[in-house]
Amino acid sequence: MKELTQKYNTYNTKRIYGFGDSIIYGHAAGISFLDYLERNYSLSVTKYAVNGATVIGGSGNAILPQITEASSIVPDFVLFDGLINDAYTTVTDDPNKLGSISNGFAEIFDTSTFCGGFESICQTLLKKYRGATIIFIAVHKTPARDYIAQETLQYLAKQICCKWSIPVVDLYNASGLNCFISDYQYAYSYDQVDANGGNSSTGGSGTHPNDVGYMRYYMPMITAKMNELS
16 A cells, blocks of 8 residues: 555646445445545545446346436546345346356347446446546345355356456455455444444444445555556
């Protein structure tokens, strides 16, 4: 993280956009790792993410419109997530909702499916923000969603990122934060804000990292990837 500080104190490349769901936005407190990036490294962060957002379109709270309606100014980094609010067996067990990875890059994708929605997100980000460093944040395991559904969507999302040449920060498999383990769920996630309206509470459902969860597990891997790609 010291390298990131040095890099962005030296060069005037300081703009980050965040798209996705509550893990990017920051849940009830509205505080996520993006806020720590802004605070610790004097980066300019704009969060377009919304609590409860989905990859699959048509819900009125999909991720794709966040991107299409966002500023057209090209940032230095785009960090996005998405899939936790789609990770239900009603999606993964239904081919009409799950969809499949396409063989091309130019087509219009079926955003009523998970695969089509995710490909459309990748396509739109790459076209709209040509030249930006775009990174997918594969979020940690949560007991608030079916494990097999998470496995299925995480695999597909990473395959789609590979297809579209988008790098991944794989917190799901490689962070050490597994909230199916109750001690981790209790210590590193929160549901309700603390007495000051912040995110230092504990005892959550395992989905939303608290301040320690973000700092201990999210920040090191994300800043390392940003340094690597800069």
